[in-house]
Each structure stands twice: as C-alpha cells, then as structure tokens.
Amino acid sequence: MQRLVSAENKPIAIALAFILVILLIGTGYTLSTTGTAPLLSPNYLLQQLQIGAFLGICAAGIMMVILLGHIDLSIPWTLTAAAMTATAIGGDLAVPTALAVGVAVGLVNGIGVAWLRIPSMIFTLGVDTVLRGLMVAQTGGFAPQDTATPLMVFLAKERLLGIPAAIFVWAAVSLAIVVILTRTGFGRAIYATGSREAAAYLSGIRTRWVIVGAFVVSGVCAAIAGILLAGYSAKAYQGMGNVYLLPAIAAVVLGGTHILGGRGRYVGTLIGVILIVLLNSVLSIMQMPEAGRQIIYGGVIIAMLLVYGRNQRVLS
Amino acid sequence: MSGKFLTRWLQQNLGFAAAILLLVVLYLVYNILHPRGFSSAVAIQNSNEAVAIVFVAMAQTLPVLLGGLDLSVGAVMTLTNCIASELLHGSPAQILLGMIVTLLSGTAFGLMNGCIVVYGRIQPIIATLATGAIAIGLALLVRPKPGGDVDEDLSWALTNAVADFAETYGIADDGQAWWLSPFADIPVPVILVVIVAALVWIPFRRSVTGRTVYAIGSAEGSAYMSGLPINRAKIAAFTLGGLLAACGGLYLAIQTSSGNADIQQAGAYTLNSIAAVVLGGTSLLGGSGGAIGSLVGALILRVISFYFRILDIDPLLQPLIEGVVLLTAVSFGAFRTLRVKNKLDLFR
Structure with missing residues (x-):
C-alpha cells in the first residue's frame, strides 16, 4: 500500500481507478438500455485492445522522446510513409523496408534536434510536412492501390491462441521499451x-547520441504501428496516422510521464493508452456525437491532470 | 551614435530582421513575376488570405514568450469562426453585438486556458491540448455542418480596398473624397491587422504585465523574486492569445461568409502558427521575440504558398516544397550553435 501511493505511482493508481469507473459507467449504460454487458466480455475487451495496439505502439515510441523533454510531431506521416512504402514494396521485404523508413526518419529528427539544436517541436513538424510532401508526390495524393502483404495482415488481424496477434506485437514492443528503460545504460541515460x-x-x-537513439525508437515504433494499421485496413491511405498523434501524447502524459522530461514509467503509458481506448469505446457505445466526444475527451484530460499532474509552484 | 544603436538592435533582433528581409525579397519577386503584380487587386487578394493565419500566429506568440505553447489557438479560431458565422447578420447593431460576442467568447476561452495553467499548474502544452479538444467540440455544437449567414455588405466592405469600404457604407462621399484618395487602394484587411497590432499588442508589450511575460520566459524564478505579477501576466498572455485567435476566427467568417468546424483545419492553423512564430524570430524557449515578428513569419508562410499559383509547379509537389522550405528556414537557427562559445550553453 505504501508503494501504491508513492508519488511516482499516484498517477498510475488514479488512472487505473478511472479505467474501472469508465467500465462501470459503460456497463451501467448498456445494462440499462439493452440489458447486456458487452464491455465486460473478454472478447470485446480483446477486440478493443487490438485496436488500441496501434495507439499503444505509437505512445510507447513517443514516450521515449517525451522522457527527454522533447516531442515528436512527425509520428503521423512517419506511420503513413512506412505503411505506404511497405505496401508499395510488397513481398518479404515489406516489413524490413517499413522499419528502415522509421529508422531513417528517426535519424533525421535526432540529428536536427541533437546537433543543429533546433527545438524538436518545430523540427519534427518540418520533417512531418516533408514526409507528407514526399508521399503526396509519390502517390499522387490518392490511396495507393497496393495491398498489404499476408504477413502484415496476419500481424494486424489474425488471432494466435485466441488472442489477436496485434496484442502480441504490442506486448513485444512494450517489453522492449521496459527493458531499455529499466535495464540498460541507454535507458538510464534517457532519464x-x-x-x-x-x-x-x-x-x-x-x-x-541519446537523443538520436530516442528519436530512432520513436520512428521505429511509428513504423510498426504503420505496418499493423496497413495490415488491418489491407492497404495504406493518405493521412492514416493523423488521428494517433495527440491521443498518443495524451496517453503518455495521463500515465504520469512529465511533459518536460526526466520522469515517468512505462506502466503508466500502458494504462494511459488503455484509458483512452476504453473512453473512446464507451463513448461510441453511447453513440455520443463527435462534439460531445471532443468535449468529454478534453475535460477528462484536464480533470485527471488537475488531480495529479500539477507542477510545483515556482517560488524562487 | 545611430549606427551603434542600429548594430545593437540588429544583434538583438537578428531573427526578426532576417524575417523582414526574407519577406520583402519574397514579396517583391512575387509581384515582379506576377502578370498583374504591384496592383491593388493582387494586394487585396493576398492580404485577405493572410489575415487569419497572421492573427493566429500573433495569438500563439504570447504563450510562446512565456516559454509555453498554446495548442488550442487553431481550435479557438475555429470556435469563434463558427460563432461569428451564426451571429453576423441582421441590423448594424446586431452585427456589432455579434462581433463583440465573438471576440468575447475567444477572450473567455483564453482566460480559461490561463486559469487552468496558473491555478491548475498544468503545463501549457498539455492543458491547451485538452482545451483545444473542448473548443472543437463546442464549435461542432455551434455548427454541426459547414455554412453560415454573414452580412454581405460587411463581407464585401472588409475584404476590399478602403475606397470600397467607404462606398459600401456611404462615408467620405462614397469613397470619392479627396482626403481619402491617398489611402483608397490600401486593402482593408491590412488596416485591420495594423489597428489590432497597434491597439492591442504594442500597449501590452509596454505595460508591466507585458514586460513580465518576457521576464517569465527568461527566468520565472527570478521574475517571481523580483516581485513581478507572475500569475497576472500568465493569465493576461493566454487571454490576449484568445482575443487574437478570435480576431482570426471573426475575420475568417467575414472573408468566407461561413463557419466550418473542421478538426484538420484547426490543427493545420495551430501547427502553422508555431512555424510562423519561429520564422518571425521568437524563441520557443521563451523570453525573446514578439507578435510583430510572428506577423511577418505568417506572411512569409503565405507568400510562399502564393508562389505556387504563378509558377508552373506540379500541384503534387507543392506540399513537398512547402515542407522543405519550412525545414530549411528553421534550420538557419542552427547557426546559433556555431556562435556559442561555451558548449554547456547549448543545453538550454
């Protein structure tokens, strides 16, 4: 109990409690309207987690960058570029090529931020615009006709032992991030x-090099999410990554990672992602119109941060 | 003496000076290349398209000067755009009231941002990320579908030259008065921007509150210890940001005669405003720069996009060129690293 309420774990505990509240409200709503409780069925939850995997992998990558006090706004088009090159190349080389795209974008971001010392906020934004330009020039502004390879479709859609394969990918990425952050010199150096x-x-x-490394991890994570998302929708399309940037940042921050860097645990990010995914699914079960969703979404972030995300008062 | 002063001003405002030079060169070349360059019609069209992003960039400047960032400016602009599209019709008094309500709603939203940042002690970037979502939600409530009803006279008068403005409202002998002729060809939007900059930004910058905003951006702790009104300055900065964003939304409604609660558009405006602020020589770390620089930065962004119309460039290459230009422009900031004598100064 002592450990649960320690300063570092407080956000995680509260976010966890909030997840339960969301589940209760959602279940209460479905029980009162249809008399069923789909939110509590393992199958439904697994399905939600499968969709949450895309967001979770993006958030895992961006967390590395946020821990440095930087930010990676190039996630959306890194994801899209990786997905588009993967579907365009096709065959066995699709997945390695997509990962290479992620590494390359990460290297460019890292060099711009670490050596040129341009604020990450603006440099990654520029890289994002350039990537969008490259993809529009490449595809002519339409969704490319190429389809995802069987491996990509398998990773995103199929089930392994009754559990969606995407969740295994997410788990593998999570494990890698946890090991990096807690067991390696690179992780210590990031903090x-x-x-x-x-x-x-x-x-x-x-x-x-630490900064470059973190941006490369972020780029690779975005690329993995791109591979999965292209597999899930069977092809890549323009702007497929746009909806993942801000929720990913929100998930990381809701999980207790400090936006100015130096503090945060991966478990928190994981819980932050689950919170956002479940919030979204409950809102869509309630058939909340987009306006209400946006307001509730913003309100929840503010409310949660008011509870535990407050800074120290500046006194000297 | 004046040479010395100029040198020092240049040293302190290198980014701003470079931005002005870049804008002047870009716009001159644009007008030379344009078949109808240096004409009032071109200036009117260009200024109309630039006003919204100019106001939003000025709005973004204030939180950036604090060392923060306002990710809700685009959303507040969209919200006020939607509100204005509902209110700007009817009798002159109703229209005026609609304008005031629009500006006040943006200001109130800025005030809310400021209070969350100051009393909630949440980092500005993440607080405004959330309030931005709320603003978009409210905008969708106000205007679920794009459209709107804006007074046609108002729309015509404010998006054309001064002479047209006078003619529409029958002042100064329908725009024919001799004393009006020197200004007759100036686009009204240019005048609006100058008025807002002169009446809102410059007095603010000279006030204690305004100076405090700069001081907070340089060193918040020192500003606090010097007895400066920290909380007041922060709230004022966000409130003023909301007001300026509302100016952008109001003008966009007048220009397009409609409102559109478009999430993509709001995001694009927010991101472009950050780019404009940086191009205008304001440091993202806070404490140096100004809204006039952001105005220039926003104009640079717009002029670059004007080039695509007169040069025969493949439309598919346009986003790429825009991105490369943006990346190159901000990369010039890297020259700072060559001048730094102590390597530790690089690390913030």
Whole structure:
C-alpha cells in the first residue's frame, strides 16, 4: 500500500481507478438500455485492445522522446510513409523496408534536434510536412492501390491462441521499451538527459547520441504501428496516422510521464493508452456525437491532470 | 551614435530582421513575376488570405514568450469562426453585438486556458491540448455542418480596398473624397491587422504585465523574486492569445461568409502558427521575440504558398516544397550553435 501511493505511482493508481469507473459507467449504460454487458466480455475487451495496439505502439515510441523533454510531431506521416512504402514494396521485404523508413526518419529528427539544436517541436513538424510532401508526390495524393502483404495482415488481424496477434506485437514492443528503460545504460541515460542535459553531458553521457537513439525508437515504433494499421485496413491511405498523434501524447502524459522530461514509467503509458481506448469505446457505445466526444475527451484530460499532474509552484 | 544603436538592435533582433528581409525579397519577386503584380487587386487578394493565419500566429506568440505553447489557438479560431458565422447578420447593431460576442467568447476561452495553467499548474502544452479538444467540440455544437449567414455588405466592405469600404457604407462621399484618395487602394484587411497590432499588442508589450511575460520566459524564478505579477501576466498572455485567435476566427467568417468546424483545419492553423512564430524570430524557449515578428513569419508562410499559383509547379509537389522550405528556414537557427562559445550553453 505504501508503494501504491508513492508519488511516482499516484498517477498510475488514479488512472487505473478511472479505467474501472469508465467500465462501470459503460456497463451501467448498456445494462440499462439493452440489458447486456458487452464491455465486460473478454472478447470485446480483446477486440478493443487490438485496436488500441496501434495507439499503444505509437505512445510507447513517443514516450521515449517525451522522457527527454522533447516531442515528436512527425509520428503521423512517419506511420503513413512506412505503411505506404511497405505496401508499395510488397513481398518479404515489406516489413524490413517499413522499419528502415522509421529508422531513417528517426535519424533525421535526432540529428536536427541533437546537433543543429533546433527545438524538436518545430523540427519534427518540418520533417512531418516533408514526409507528407514526399508521399503526396509519390502517390499522387490518392490511396495507393497496393495491398498489404499476408504477413502484415496476419500481424494486424489474425488471432494466435485466441488472442489477436496485434496484442502480441504490442506486448513485444512494450517489453522492449521496459527493458531499455529499466535495464540498460541507454535507458538510464534517457532519464538523466531528460532531467538536465548539461549535467548528463558533464557526467560523461553522450547526450547527442541519446537523443538520436530516442528519436530512432520513436520512428521505429511509428513504423510498426504503420505496418499493423496497413495490415488491418489491407492497404495504406493518405493521412492514416493523423488521428494517433495527440491521443498518443495524451496517453503518455495521463500515465504520469512529465511533459518536460526526466520522469515517468512505462506502466503508466500502458494504462494511459488503455484509458483512452476504453473512453473512446464507451463513448461510441453511447453513440455520443463527435462534439460531445471532443468535449468529454478534453475535460477528462484536464480533470485527471488537475488531480495529479500539477507542477510545483515556482517560488524562487 | 545611430549606427551603434542600429548594430545593437540588429544583434538583438537578428531573427526578426532576417524575417523582414526574407519577406520583402519574397514579396517583391512575387509581384515582379506576377502578370498583374504591384496592383491593388493582387494586394487585396493576398492580404485577405493572410489575415487569419497572421492573427493566429500573433495569438500563439504570447504563450510562446512565456516559454509555453498554446495548442488550442487553431481550435479557438475555429470556435469563434463558427460563432461569428451564426451571429453576423441582421441590423448594424446586431452585427456589432455579434462581433463583440465573438471576440468575447475567444477572450473567455483564453482566460480559461490561463486559469487552468496558473491555478491548475498544468503545463501549457498539455492543458491547451485538452482545451483545444473542448473548443472543437463546442464549435461542432455551434455548427454541426459547414455554412453560415454573414452580412454581405460587411463581407464585401472588409475584404476590399478602403475606397470600397467607404462606398459600401456611404462615408467620405462614397469613397470619392479627396482626403481619402491617398489611402483608397490600401486593402482593408491590412488596416485591420495594423489597428489590432497597434491597439492591442504594442500597449501590452509596454505595460508591466507585458514586460513580465518576457521576464517569465527568461527566468520565472527570478521574475517571481523580483516581485513581478507572475500569475497576472500568465493569465493576461493566454487571454490576449484568445482575443487574437478570435480576431482570426471573426475575420475568417467575414472573408468566407461561413463557419466550418473542421478538426484538420484547426490543427493545420495551430501547427502553422508555431512555424510562423519561429520564422518571425521568437524563441520557443521563451523570453525573446514578439507578435510583430510572428506577423511577418505568417506572411512569409503565405507568400510562399502564393508562389505556387504563378509558377508552373506540379500541384503534387507543392506540399513537398512547402515542407522543405519550412525545414530549411528553421534550420538557419542552427547557426546559433556555431556562435556559442561555451558548449554547456547549448543545453538550454
């Protein structure tokens, strides 16, 4: 109990409690209208998690960057570019090519932020615009006709042992991130650099490479999400990644990661993603119009942060 | 003496000076290449299309000066755009009231942002991410489908030259008065922007509250210890941001005679406003720059897009060129790293 309420875990505990509240409200609603409780059936939850995997993988990547106190706004078109190249290349090389796209975008982002020292907010935004331009020039502004390879479709849609394969991919990505953050020098260096880069630099951490590394992880995660999403819809299309950027940032922050870097646990991000996915699904069960969804969505983020995301008061 | 002053001003405002130079060169070349360049008609069309992003970029400047970021400016602009599209018709008094309500609603939204940031102590970037969603939701409530009803006279008068404005409302001998002729060809939107900049931004910048905004961006702790009104300045910055975003939304409604609660459009305006602020020489770390710079930055972004119309460029390549230009322009900021003597200064 002592550990549950420690400062670092407080956001996680509260977010978890909020997930239960969402489930209760949703179930109460369905019980009163149709007399069934689809929200509590394992099958429905697995289906929601399968859709949540796309968001979860994006959030895992962007969390690495946020821990550094930077941000990666190039997620949407990195995802789309990876998906489009994967479907265009096709065959066995589709998945490796998409991952290579992610690595390349991450390298460009990292170099711009770490060496050129351009604020990540604006540099990644520029990279995003360039990627969009490249893809529009490449595809002519339409959804490309190429279809996803069987492997991509399998990863996104099929089930393994009764559980969607996408959840296994998400779990693998999560495991990799947790290992990186808690068991490797790179992970420690991310927290150190995010807390105070000058101090990290003076203690011998090659902070520039740490920044590049984090952006590469973010790019690769976006690419994986792109592969899955292209597999799920059987093809790539324009702007397929646009809806993932802001929810991913929100999920990371709701999970207790500090937006200025240096603090945060991956479990929190995981719970943040589940919270957002379930909130969305309950709102769609209630057939909430888009206007109400946006208002509730914003209100929930503000309310949760008011409970635990408050900064220290500046006193000196 | 004046040379010395100029040198020092240049050193302090290098980004702003470069932005002005870039804008002047870009716009001159544009007019030379344009078949009907240097004409009132071209200036009117260009200024009409630039006003909304100029106001939104100015709105974004204030939170950026604090060292924060307002991700809701595009959404607030969209919300006020939708509100204005509902209200701007009827008798002159009704129209005026509609304008005031529009501007006040944007201001109130900015005030709410400010209160959440100050009293809720939530990081501006994440707080406005959430309030931006709320603003879009409200905009969808106000206007579920694109459309609207805006007074035609108003729309015509405010989107043309000064002479047309006078003619529409029958002032100054229907725009024929001798004293009006020097200004007759100036586009009204240009005048609106200048008025807002002169009446809102410059007095604010000179006030204690305005100076405090700069001080907070440089060093919040020191500003607090010096007894500056931190909370008041932060709230004022966000409130003013809301007002300026509302100016953008109001003008967009007048220009297009409609309102559109488009999430994509709101996001594009927000992101472009950040780009414009950076292009205008305001530091994203806070404490230096100004709304006039953002005005110039926004104009640069717009002029670049004007080029696509007169140059024979494949439309499919346009987004790519826009992106490359943006990336190149912000990459010039990297020259700062060459001038830094102590490497530790690089790390914020």
